[in-house]
Amino acid sequence: MKGKVKRVDVHVRIRPRVGDEIERNDEELVFETPMNGNTLVVTAPKSEVDEIEYVEVLGFTVPKSKPKRRKTYRHFASIQKDISNATFYASAVEPLVKKTLTGTTACCFAYGHTGSGKTHTILGYGEERGMYDLATAQLFSALNELNEQKSIQDDQLKVQVRFNEIYNGEVYDLLNDSAKCFVREDAHGKIQIRGELVTDEETGLTKPSSSTACVATSAGELWDIVHRGMSARSTGNSNVHRNSSRSHALLELEIVTDRILRLRESVTQVEAALTQVGHERDTLEMDIFVRQHDKVEGKWVKKPDARGATQEECNLLLDLRRELVRLDDSVQSAHGAVAQAKIDGVECLGGTLVFVDLAGSEHAGSANDGIVKTEVEQQECREINKSLSALKACFRAHAKNLSSTSCYRGSKLTLLLRDHFRTPQATTMMVATISPSNVHGVQTTHTLQYAQLVGET
Numbered sequence: 131m132k133g134k135v136k137r138v139d140v141h142v143r144i145r146p147r148v149g150d151e152i153e154r155n156d157e158e159l160v161f162e163t164p165m166n167g168n169t170l171v172v173t174a175p176k177s178e179v180d181e182i183e184y185v186e187v188l189g190f191t192v193p194k195s196k197p198k199r200r201k202t203y204r205h206f207a208s209i210q211k212d213i214s215n216a217t218f219y220a221s222a223v224e225p226l227v228k229k230t231l232t233g234t235t236a237c238c239f240a241y242g243h244t245g246s247g248k249t250h251t252i253l254g255y256g257e258e259r260g261m262y263d264l265a266t267a268q269l270f271s272a273l274n275e276l277n278e279q280k281s282i283q284d285d286q287l288k289v290q291v292r293f294n295e296i297y298n299g300e301v302y303d304l305l306n307d308s309a310k311c312f313v314r315e316d317a318h319g320k321i322q323i324r325g326e327l328v329t330d331e332e333t334g335l336t337k338p339s340s341s342t343a344c345v346a347t348s349a350g351e352l353w354d355i356v357h358r359g360m361s362a363r364s365t366g367n368s369n370v371h372r373n374s375s376r377s378h379a380l381l382e383l384e385i386v387t388d389r390i391l392r393l394r395e396s397v398t399q400v401e402a403a404l405t406q407v408g409h410e411r412d413t414l415e416m417d418i419f420v421r422q423h424d425k426v427e428g429k430w431v432k433k434p435d436a437r438g439a440t441q442e443e444c445n446l447l448l449d450l451r452r453e454l455v456r457l458d459d460s461v462q463s464a465h466g467a468v469a470q471a472k473i474d475g476v477e478c479l480g481g482t483l484v485f486v487d488l489a490g491s492e493h494a495g496s497a498n499d500g501i502v503k504t505e506v507e508q509q510e511c512r513e514i515n516k517s518l519s520a521l522k523a524c525f526r527a528h529a530k531n532l533s534s535t536s537c538y539r540g541s542k543l544t545l546l547l548r549d550h551f552r553t554p555q556a557t558t559m560m561v562a563t564i565s566p567s568n569v570h571g572v573q574t575t576h577t578l579q580y581a582q583l584v585g586e587t
């Protein structure tokens with residue numbers, strides 16, 4: 131059932147009936163896959179509401195229009211029914227891990243309504259190993275082989291993990307007790323997730339703490355880190371009582387070495403010093419300016435008797451400006467050292483695999499869809515819709531290789547994904563999970579409509 135490979139591949143995964151669906155003996159939707167398996171035709175079972183009803187319109191008796199029982203969805207890379215996780219992995223995720231091992235970025239999205247099989251696919255259950263597990267096993271098997279040829283400890287390949295949750299337009303660090311984070315663009319246009327401002331006791335420099343990044347040297351260690359994040363996701367923190375099905379979870383796995391991590395830390399240190407000195411210079415220049423001017427009707431007007439800066443101030447300004455130029459050079463060379471270490475290292479260094487578990491598709495309807503919702507739930511709906519629309523626009527930009535970055539500003543989710551999507555040769559796939567039960571027919575329609583829009587990019 132495999133189809134053509136595109137930059138954004140959408141795989142539909144249909145699970146068997148489970149639990150209540152079997153007990154209630156739910157009727158099943160009929161799935162057909164004509165046209166090389168890229169198209170899915172879904173037919174709902176016939177029911178009483180399908181009996182033709184007649185209504186009076188302008189004095190004429192006409193049949194009442196009904197929602198169609200048979201719907202067609204196109205543009206899928208594959209449609210897979212009742213298959214094991216291992217089979218799904220081999221066809222849809224293994225190629226992404228291979229891409230990561232060439233040093234580029236691969237993103238894997240999971241979308242579907244609550245209970246449709248996202249967790250079963252991504253995390254697995256019991257004997258059924260999930261995508262995280264199978265992917266990390268494949269990653270570490272390749273890294274261990276490469277590490278055997280490396281005698282220097284600093285160059286041993288490891289995996290750096292970041293795990294964040296986006297709920298109601300805010301970002302939370304799942305590896306730091308769900309602490310709230312801030313998304314910023316640094317001076318080089320890179321997206322950074324930052325925590326609160328902290329003062330370094332040794333240097334006295336104030337800098338934002340970065341979001342937690344844990345380093346794993348084996349698949350077992352990585353699995354423990356992922357589990358820690360998953361349990362933070364299900365419990366939330368004391369300030370925010372959120373429901374994981376209404377949030378997006380973003381797990382980033384990057385291939386690194388101690389050498390790269392140390393060089394990056396030195397970049398952060400120099401950048402913090404640059405910011406501090408820049409701040410001192412700006413404050414001094416502003417003090418001089420304010421002393422020389424009066425504010426008249428909202429405008430700054432130079433005082434007739436304004437005196438220039440003192441000799442001491444001039445000297446200090448000169449020193450600060452010289453220091454800024456020196457630090458700017460240091461930042462450039464620190465960045466250069468990181469880039470060089472990547473070039474000197476193995477091909478896979480910097481390769482990144484990103485898993486995104488999207489909010490349940492049942493929350494992506496209209497905030498006022500007739501179902502009674504609290505104000506918080508309506509706000510959650512609006513945020514989910516906003517982020518999914520922005521994501522769709524970014525998939526489109528990604529597929530067309532567009533250079534514009536404006537679509538990524540549409541939501542925190544897309545802002546966090548921006549650098550991944552824009553990595554040269556980055557690839558993306560989405561798994562849309564659905565249940566065969568007719569009871570979930572409406573949610574299945576939502577999932578497939580969104581999946582089709584993404585697939586046609």
Ligand SMILES: Nc1ncnc2c1ncn2[C@@H]1O[C@H](COP(=O)(O)OP(=O)(O)OP(=O)(O)O)[C@@H](O)[C@H]1O
Pocket residue numbers: 144145146148212213242243244245246247248249250251255375490563
């Ligand atoms: N492909 C599958 N084969 C067999 N059972 C499955 C499959 N997918 C899901 N299930 C079963 O269906 C049930 C619901 O699946 P799962 O928990 O993965 O849904 P979910 O979409 O992650 O829901 P939630 O958003 O609540 O976490 C589970 O008992 C799971 O084992």
